[in-house]
Amino acid sequence: xxxxxxxxxxxxxxxxxxxxxxxxxxxxxxxxxxxxxxxxxxxxxxxxxxxxxxxxxxxxxxxxxxxxxxxxxxxxxxxxxxxxxxxxxxxxxxxxxxxxxxxxxxxxxxxxxxxxxxxxxxxxxxxxxxxxxxxxxxxxxxxxxxxxxxxxxxxxxxxxxxxxxxxxxxxxxxxxxxxxxxxxxxxxxxxxxxxxxxx
Amino acid sequence: xxxxxxxxxxxxxxxxxxxxxxxxxxxxxxxxxxxxxxxxxxxxxxxxxxxxxxxxxxxxxxxxxxxxxxxxxxxxxxxxxxxxxxxxxxxxxxxxxxxxxxxxxxxxxxxxxxxxxxxxxxxxxxxxxxxxxxxxxxxxxxxxxxxxxxxxxxxxxxxxxxxxxxxxxxxxxxxxxxxxxxxxxxxxxxxxxxxxxxxxxxxxxxxxxxxxxxxxxxxxxxxxxxxxxxxxxxxxxxxxxxxxxxxxxxxxxxxxxxxxxxxxxxxxxxxxxxxxxxxxxxxxxxxxxxxxxxxxxxxxxxxxxxxxxxxxxxxxxxxxxxxxxxxxxxxxxxxxxxxxxxxxxxxxxxxxxxxxxxxxxxxxxxxxxxxxxxxxxxxxxxxxxxxxxxxxxxxxxxxxxxxxxxxxxxxxxxxxxxxxxxxxxxxxxxxxxxxxxxxxxxxxxxxxxxxxxxxxxxxxxxxxxxxxxxxxxxxx
Numbered sequence: 001x002x003x004x005x006x007x008x009x010x011x012x013x014x015x016x017x018x019x020x021x022x023x024x025x026x027x028x029x030x031x032x033x034x035x036x037x038x039x040x041x042x043x044x045x046x047x048x049x050x051x052x053x054x055x056x057x058x059x060x061x062x063x064x065x066x067x068x069x070x071x072x073x074x075x076x077x078x079x080x081x082x083x084x085x086x087x088x089x090x091x092x093x094x095x096x097x098x099x100x101x102x103x104x105x106x107x108x109x110x111x112x113x114x115x116x117x118x119x120x121x122x123x124x125x126x127x128x129x130x131x132x133x134x135x136x137x138x139x140x141x142x143x144x145x146x147x148x149x150x151x152x153x154x155x156x157x158x159x160x161x162x163x164x165x166x167x168x169x170x171x172x173x174x175x176x177x178x179x180x181x182x183x184x185x186x187x188x189x190x191x192x193x194x195x196x197x198x199x
Numbered sequence: 200x201x202x203x204x205x206x207x208x209x210x211x212x213x214x215x216x217x218x219x220x221x222x223x224x225x226x227x228x229x230x231x232x233x234x235x236x237x238x239x240x241x242x243x244x245x246x247x248x249x250x251x252x253x254x255x256x257x258x259x260x261x262x263x264x265x266x267x268x269x270x271x272x273x274x275x276x277x278x279x280x281x282x283x284x285x286x287x288x289x290x291x292x293x294x295x296x297x298x299x300x301x302x303x304x305x306x307x308x309x310x311x312x313x314x315x316x317x318x319x320x321x322x323x324x325x326x327x328x329x330x331x332x333x334x335x336x337x338x339x340x341x342x343x344x345x346x347x348x349x350x351x352x353x354x355x356x357x358x359x360x361x362x363x364x365x366x367x368x369x370x371x372x373x374x375x376x377x378x379x380x381x382x383x384x385x386x387x388x389x390x391x392x393x394x395x396x397x398x399x400x401x402x403x404x405x406x407x408x409x410x411x412x413x414x415x416x417x418x419x420x421x422x423x424x425x426x427x428x429x430x431x432x433x434x435x436x437x438x439x440x441x442x443x444x445x446x447x448x449x450x451x452x453x454x455x456x457x458x459x460x461x462x463x464x465x466x467x468x469x470x471x472x473x474x475x476x477x478x479x480x481x482x483x484x485x486x487x488x489x490x491x492x493x494x495x496x497x498x499x500x501x502x503x504x505x506x507x508x509x510x511x512x513x514x515x516x517x518x519x520x521x522x523x524x525x526x527x528x529x530x531x532x533x534x535x536x537x538x539x540x541x542x543x544x545x546x547x548x549x550x551x552x553x554x555x556x557x558x559x560x561x562x563x564x565x566x567x568x569x570x571x572x573x574x575x576x577x578x579x580x581x582x583x584x585x586x587x588x589x590x591x592x593x594x595x596x597x598x599x600x601x602x603x604x605x606x607x608x609x610x611x612x613x614x615x616x617x618x619x620x621x622x623x624x625x626x627x628x629x630x631x632x633x634x635x636x637x638x639x640x641x642x643x644x645x646x647x648x649x650x651x652x653x654x655x656x657x658x659x660x661x662x663x664x665x666x667x668x669x670x671x672x673x674x675x
Contacts, residue, residue, distance in 0.1 A: 065564065065616060135499035135506070136561040137636045138568050141620050160576045171540070171623075175498055175506075176559070178621045181575030181588055191573050191619045 051075070057091050058149040058192065060102035060142035066195050067146050069153075070094075084113035084121060084155050091150050092129075102142055105132025111167070113151070120160045120182070121151055130165040133174040140177035141191075149192050152185035159185050230315065231412035233386030234341035236261055236542050240383065240412050243337065244312060249302050250337075251312035254284075258325065261341075262537055263495075268309045275311065277325050278495070278537060284311055293324040336409035340386055347390040348416070350405050352397040358438040359402045359418060363387075366432030366551055369416070378418040378426050378437055387414040401439055432551065485671075486521055486528040486664055487547045487630075489557040490514035494537025501562045502644040507535070509560040509647050513637060516653050517558070520661035526668070544627035548590075553671040554601055554664065557625065557634040562644045566614030567656065569606050570634040571598045572625035591626045598631035600670050605633065605663030612659050613640060631671060635660065 052073035059070045074090055076083045088110040095104040107128035114122040133140065148161045161183040164170070170179045228243035230252055237260040244251045254275065258264040262278040273284040282293040286306035291298045291313075298321055305312040313321060318339060319332045331340040346367060351360045367387065369380035393407040402420040409415065418424060422439045429436065490511040492498030498506025514530045521528040531546055532538055538546075547555050561568075572591045591598070606615045625632045637656055639646040646652040 062563070134563065136563050137559055137570060137620050137622055137634060138561065138616070138618070139563050141573075141618065141622075144621060175492070175496065176620075176622050178575070178623050178626075180623070181621070181626075183621065184574070184576035187573055187576070187619075188621075191621075195618055 055087060055090075055154050056150075057087070057094065058146045058153065059091065059094055060146040062102050062139065062142070065138065065142070067142065067149060067192050080155055081113060081115050084115065084151055085110060087150055087154050088113060088123060088147060091146065102139075102146070103134075104129065104143065108132070115155075115158070119157060120162065121155065121158045122162045122164060123147060123151070124164045124167055127166045130170060130173055130179075135174040135176065137176045140173045140175075144173060144177045144179075144183070145188050145192055145195075148183045148185060148188045152189065161185060161188075226411060228337065229412035230337045230339065231383070232257065232260075232339045232341065233344040234261060235344050236536075236538065236546070238344070238384045238386060243315060246305050246312065247302075250315040251305055252315055252318075254311045254313045254321075257318070257322070261326065266309075266311060268306065271306065273304070273306050273309075273311045280325055282325070284313075291321070293321070296324065298324055333409060336414075337412045338386075338409055338414070340388075344386045345388045346386050347388055349390050350395050352399065352402065354397075354399055356438070357399055357401045358436055359397070359405070361405075361416070361435045361437070362430075363433050363435070366549065367435070368432060369435075371426050373424060373426070375423060376420050378420075378424045380416045380418075380426070380435070382414040382416070383412070385414070387416070402437060484529045484550050484552045485526045485554070485668075487531055487550050487552045487555045488514040488517050488528055489531040489543055489547065489555065489624075490533070491557050491559045491634075493532045494535055496537060498559070499561060501560055501647050504648055506560050509637075510558045511535075512648070513560065513653055513657060514558045516657035517556070517660050520657045521664060524661055524665050526661070526664060540623040541627070544590075544624035547624070547632075548627075548629045552630055554667070555625075555628050555630050555632040556660070556664075557622075557632070559634060559636040560647050561636050561638045562647070564638045565640065565642065566616065566638055567609050567659075568616045568618060568636040568638070569602045569609070570618055570620035570622070570625070570636065571595060571602050572628075572632060573619040573621040574626055575621070585629060587627055589626060590629050591632055594629065594631045597671060598633055601631050601664075601667040602633050604667035604670070605635075605660060608663035608666055609656075609659045612655055 052075050054071060055074050055076070057070045057072060058067040060067050072090070074086065076086050092104065092108055092110060094100070095102050096106065096108060105128055107126070109126045109129060111124040111126050114124070116122055133143065144163065147163065151161060152158050163173075163179050163183075165179070173179055228245070228250065229240050230243050231240045232238065239260055241252055241256050244253075255264055255266050258275075258277050264275065264277045266273060266275045268274075271286040273286070275282045275284065280294055282291060284291045284304045284306070287303045289300045289303050291300055291304060298317070300314055300317040300321065302314040302316070315337070316334065319330055322330045322339075322341065326341060328342040330342075333339075346363055346365045348361050348363045348367075351362065352358075353360065363385075367382060367385045369382045369385065372379045372381070387407075389407045394404060396404045400421045402418060402424065404419045406417045406419070407414065408417070418426075418437050420437075420439070424437050424439060427436050427438070428434070490507070490513070492505070492507035492510060494507075496507065498510065500506070501509050511530070511532065515533070518528040518530050529550060529552070531543060572595065574592055574595070575588050585593075602617055606617050609615045620634060622634060625634055637647065640652060640655075
């Protein structure tokens with residue numbers, strides 16, 4: 001005679017085995033079904049359409065020897081880093097246009113902008129930009145300050161900027177403007193004001 | 200028992216270390232090299248009874264040098280000049296020309312050693328300028344690198360004033376009746392005889408000696424002597440210690456000669472003794488004019504010329520104009536030499552002058568641009584030390600004031616812009632530092648090479664520096 005409590009125990013175990021088998025079968029079926037890909041919200045290329053934003057580019061003008069703040073509307077991605085890149089690409093676009101207020105060599109490009117620390121931005125330009133840049137203290141200063149000032153004015157929180165060429169540190173842009181040091185955005189801002197006032 | 204014998208041996212060794220008197224190690228042989236770019240010392244190695252020195256180590260502070268070993272051959276490249284050496288061979292080739300090394304070239308683990316005696320022939324072939332080698336003292340002078348001194352004795356006071364043509368930093372040791380000054384990094388040479396006697400018991404003579412890469416100046420006297428610096432390290436005054444002045448001073452009788460003070464532009468006399476020939480006045484450098492670029496660095500293209508050639512022409516004219524106005528000035532790059540920005544800063548800082556002016560030229564824009572340093576982020580100065588990247592910080596107000604004076608004078612003749620520029624070596628300098636970018640007056644780049652235009656700019660710059668002189672006068 002099998003004791004009653006043993007019968008109950010075996011019955012519970014059987015039920016548990018059945019439930020587990022059913023669950024296992026269901027899980028197996030789910031694993032076999034391909035998971036639909038979740039759409040990546042990050043833009044892989046700058047959006048060409050969409051809502052635009054008001055930004056201020058600091059554009060160098062060789063004839064007057066100053067930087068002029070120029071308000072424009074750009075379609076910008078949401079990430080700070082990508083926004084910084086697009087801003088500087090738009091700035092270089094103005095310089096590459098014909099006629100240009102401050103010509104830079106053809107093929108000049110901002111490869112990337114890295115926000116490596118909360119307050120430090122690293123601008124990586126390409127070799128065409130530096131190798132073919134016109135040489136001179138003033139002309140190089142206009143280029144460097146316009147990049148730094150545009151970044152500082154539109155990306156909040158940046159107070160130091162470093163400029164690289166092809167991912168590497170370089171002593172000067174084209175023989176004059178120092179690229180070995182970090183630019184203090186406050187000091188650059190004062191220099192830009194000084195340029196305007198000494199005209 | 201083995202461990203007992205080990206312990207005993209260890210104890211004996213330890214005891215020996217205390218008991219055996221220390222044998223003084225022989226003094227290491229040194230070679231001191233003095234050049235307009237850098238002063239430095241290297242260790243001399245002995246091979247087969249001859250003195251040798253590493254060639255790369257000699258050339259490294261003077262320019263860009265690379266070396267590679269190919270079996271027994273050793274190839275060296277210095278500032279685009281190629282040289283070939285062969286192990287155990289006394290002949291080298293520099294730019295294809297044979298050079299006699301007097302002894303065999305030694306190649307050790309990729310390091311090329313040349314005989315010390317070969318430096319007088321080998322270095323000029325690389326540097327293009329003559330060298331003077333004091334062989335027994337192992338002191339090598341490249342180009343015009345030398346600091347001369349003159350001694351002026353004042354019997355009435357009594358004190359000895361030593362005037363140096365540039366700032367010096369000797370190690371001073373005093374012993375009864377003697378002051379010994381050892382100049383390790385200074386290219387010191389006497390302008391007169393090595394020994395000068397004074398007709399005094401207080402300070403009887405000075406003796407110049409040089410040995411093992413060091414110059415030594417000994418001042419002999421009969422009383423304890425003290426040395427004090429003035430004139431930004433260009434004057435050393437030797438005087439009896441306060442307690443010993445009275446008695447010996449009475450024994451001297453000749454008229455007093457005023458010693459150079461610590462004014463901003465002191466006149467320095469160059470006579471070995473009060474009875475010597477009339478002194479030739481030499482003045483301390485007030486302004487350093489840095490002709491930017493040079494050598495491999497051509498700078499911007501200005502018509503068919505390179506910026507480096509235009510800047511040197513302007514710098515020389517400014518020097519002439521300043522000297523005509525009684526302001527001693529130095530052109531930092533007075534030849535087609537390659538100088539790094541760090542070298543320019545070090546050289547300029549070493550002059551301890553009152554103003555630094557980097558001269559640039561540009562075919563872009565019109566007139567003259569006057570720049571002060573745009574200081575980089577970080578590297579705050581702390582205590583007595585200055586951060587290299589921000590050394591200019593405390594001199595910036597004076598630099599801005601000088602820039603205004605300069606711009607005001609230039610504006611009388613040309614369009615002028617003032618700005619702060621992110622450029623080196625302005626931020627590395629320990630004196631008010633400015634950069635000048637000279638463009639044309641009308642847009643014709645030929646003006647930049649025209650003597651008339653150069654004279655116009657140089658004259659206005661000199662007037663500007665004269666106007667700023669009072670603001671810059673305070674020694675730093």
